[in-house]
Amino acid sequence: MRFTLKSFIFIFLAFALLFAGAVVYWGKGAKNYVSIGSDLFHRVVFVKNTDTETVSLQVVFPYGEAANPFSEGLAHYTEHLAFSSGFGATLEKDTGAFGHSNAYTSRFATGYFINSSRGKWLKDLERLLKVAQPLDLSEDFMLSERDIVMREYDFRLANAKRREAHRALTQYVYDNGALSRTVLGTPETISNFSIDQARQLHGMTHRLEHATLLVSGPITAVALETHLTKIKPPELAPPPNDLELASLVSPVWSDRVSSGHVAASEGSEDLLLFLQLRPIDHCTDVRKCIVLTELLNLVLDSTLEGGIAGPLRYDAFIARYFGLSVSLSPRCCLEIYFEAAPDAGVSLSELEAAFRTSLREALCNGIPEATFDRVKERVRGGLNAVLEKPEYNIQALSQQLSENVPFIGWNEKRKIVENIKFKDFEAFVHGLAQQEKTALRYLQGKG
Amino acid sequence: MRFLIMSVFAVIILVGCKSETSREVSLVTTPDGHQYYFMPILEKGVTDITITAAWPSGWAYEAGKNQAVPYVAADVLVSGGTAERAPQDVMELMNDRNSYAHFYVTANHAIGEVEFPKEHRDVILPIVREMLIDPQFDPKWIERVKQGWSAKQLQQSGNIDYGLWSTARQLVLGSPYCNLPLGR
Numbered sequence: 001m002r003f004t005l006k007s008f009i010f011i012f013l014a015f016a017l018l019f020a021g022a023v024v025y026w027g028k029g030a031k032n033y034v035s036i037g038s039d040l041f042h043r044v045v046f047v048k049n050t051d052t053e054t055v056s057l058q059v060v061f062p063y064g065e066a067a068n069p070f071s072e073g074l075a076h077y078t079e080h081l082a083f084s085s086g087f088g089a090t091l092e093k094d095t096g097a098f099g100h101s102n103a104y105t106s107r108f109a110t111g112y113f114i115n116s117s118r119g120k121w122l123k124d125l126e127r128l129l130k131v132a133q134p135l136d137l138s139e140d141f142m143l144s145e146r147d148i149v150m151r152e153y154d155f156r157l158a159n160a161k162r163r164e165a166h167r168a169l170t171q172y173v174y175d176n177g178a179l180s181r182t183v184l185g186t187p188e189t190i191s192n193f194s195i196d197q198a199r200q201l202h203g204m205t206h207r208l209e210h211a212t213l214l215v216s217g218p219i220t221a222v223a224l225e226t227h228l229t230k231i232k233p234p235e236l237a238p239p240p241n242d243l244e245l246a247s248l249v250s251p252v253w254s255d256r257v258s259s260g261h262v263a264a265s266e267g268s269e270d271l272l273l274f275l276q277l278r279p280i281d282h283c284t285d286v287r288k289c290i291v292l293t294e295l296l297n298l299v300l301d302s303t304l305e306g307g308i309a310g311p312l313r314y315d316a317f318i319a320r321y322f323g324l325s326v327s328l329s330p331r332c333c334l335e336i337y338f339e340a341a342p343d344a345g346v347s348l349s350e351l352e353a354a355f356r357t358s359l360r361e362a363l364c365n366g367i368p369e370a371t372f373d374r375v376k377e378r379v380r381g382g383l384n385a386v387l388e389k390p391e392y393n394i395q396a397l398s399q400q401l402s403e404n405v406p407f408i409g410w411n412e413k414r415k416i417v418e419n420i421k422f423k424d425f426e427a428f429v430h431g432l433a434q435q436e437k438t439a440l441r442y443l444q445g446k447g
Numbered sequence: 448m449r450f451l452i453m454s455v456f457a458v459i460i461l462v463g464c465k466s467e468t469s470r471e472v473s474l475v476t477t478p479d480g481h482q483y484y485f486m487p488i489l490e491k492g493v494t495d496i497t498i499t500a501a502w503p504s505g506w507a508y509e510a511g512k513n514q515a516v517p518y519v520a521a522d523v524l525v526s527g528g529t530a531e532r533a534p535q536d537v538m539e540l541m542n543d544r545n546s547y548a549h550f551y552v553t554a555n556h557a558i559g560e561v562e563f564p565k566e567h568r569d570v571i572l573p574i575v576r577e578m579l580i581d582p583q584f585d586p587k588w589i590e591r592v593k594q595g596w597s598a599k600q601l602q603q604s605g606n607i608d609y610g611l612w613s614t615a616r617q618l619v620l621g622s623p624y625c626n627l628p629l630g631r
Contacts, residue, residue, distance in 0.1 A: 268602065269601070302542070303535035314535040343591060343594075344590065344594060377543070381545045382545050385495065388491055
């Protein structure tokens with residue numbers, strides 16, 4: 001059989017087409033979302049979801065309470081005002097069943113969303129962007145909104161003693177810096193919020209060119225992209241020149257432990273509150289660090305060898321209940337928060353000693369490879385269950401926006417998990433063991 | 448009671464064996480004559496099976512009974528291990544298979560629910576069966592769960608919203624429905 005130039009070109013083209021098809025296919029599979037170019041926003045992300053009739057619109061600014069240079073809680077107050085000024089007051093009566101809307105402020109972001117419909121999303125998207133326009137509210141309304149924030153504070157943070165104890169922990173470990181601030185503020189700061197400062201903070205933080213627009217629903221990326229080119233940009237106030245947003249600084253490491261006893265409110269049980277920071281300088285790939293942190297959380301929160309649940313709750317009766325959260329504050333540190341109630345006959349100091357011993361053994365002596373393998377398999381199994389479900393991807397992306405961390409769709413996460421070997425996990429844990437900064441409080445109940 | 452639990456479980460264990468039209472609910476009878484509702488979801492991306500079983504019981508709201516008993520029992524059934532397996536072994540086996548079990552009580556039923564990826568059916572169902580018919584009921588574990596419920600109840604009693612809701616409930620419904628759902 002003789003190959004002619006023609007047949008060679010044909011075979012070459014056939015392979016090229018197959019290769020291009022594979023690239024497109026795997027490219028699509030690698031991400032569960034589509035990025036769309038826009039002059040208006042920093043980033044536009046779209047997730048197609050035909051399982052619903054709702055078109056979900058979300059605009060998120062990458063500034064939260066940690067960026068607020070004014071009194072504690074002002075970022076949340078500003079969010080209330082921007083919501084009301086932008087669309088909150090008029091939306092419900094206009095949009096009917098699809099009109100659900102809301103807003104949030106976290107330490108790292110401020111977000112607004114509208115759940116719209118196929119027929120109304122174009123109009124609702126323009127409404128949503130009005131949160132970036134200068135605040136257009138009467139002074140009376142703005143002042144009365146402070147009372148609304150105060151009611152929210154009362155509702156969410158009812159247990160005063162526990163709240164104070166928790167606040168003392170964050171203030172110590174974060175050196176009273178940006179990360180020690182609470183999103184809701186305090187009764188003192190809330191009652192003194194300044195309208196002028198809220199306007200300034202709004203002007204500094206609510207910039208569409210810094211924002212991410214996340215859209216999901218039964219529409220097409222092409223329809224969204226086409227519409228974005230037609231949107232008339234809202235009129236924005238120039239940002240104040242003479243002010244700077246607060247910036248994050250690494251904690252000052254200290255071996256000293258901040259500890260204390262707090263008499264709890266009536267009806268409370270004995271409780272140990274424990275907050276510890278660990279360094280993450282050795283972890284440079286943020287996406288990988290986020291997944292490593294999740295794996296570590298699952299290991300520690302288990303009864304497997306290397307976990308703390310066995311020694312504290314199952315092999316012995318020490319902690320009747322405990323909650324553990326291991327999370328990453330990007331550009332800062334790893335945060336370990338532990339809260340536990342002792343079993344009958346166990347003191348808070350015995351509980352603390354048992355927990356610290358278990359944690360030290362896990363971080364300093366290492367975690368067995370068998371435990372790592374077992375937990376990695378769980379994460380892999382959990383991902384398989386959600387890969388094909390757009391609503392889970394949307395939830396994950398929304399969560400990542402609120403934490404102001406890089407996007408990791410489920411397909412990307414699966415790849416990251418596959419690529420993490422035991423030696424990576426070992427090195428991550430070893431790096432954490434180099435330093436620590438700890439604050440704890442004993443909340444003594446009055447049962 | 449043990450016979451009843453075994454009977455009900457024998458019924459729900461058959462869920463997922465029969466294929467019908469997606470999301471269509473049908474009343475199915477087992478060869479033993481037990482009936483159960485079956486709703487297959489034959490759609491892309493649906494990987495898990497959920498089984499819910501409800502036993503008629505008004506214990507939690509009945510005057511003259513210790514209302515905390517069904518709450519404590521429900522917790523112990525799920526968390527306290529079985530005659531064959533320690534509590535941690537049950538928990539880790541469920542976690543290994545991304546499976547969840549809940550048991551809770553309402554005014555007129557005790558409800559058990561288990562959710563698991565379909566490929567783990569042969570591992571999870573025997574564990575759930577053990578939980579229901581052969582729980583460990585370790586007195587020390589029961590005591591721990593009791594302490595937890597007492598602490599929660601104490602905390603609730605100091606909550607103004609909860610107090611207002613309970614008072615309104617008592618005024619509107621009267622005895623025996625005025626009983627607080629967490630027991631005394």
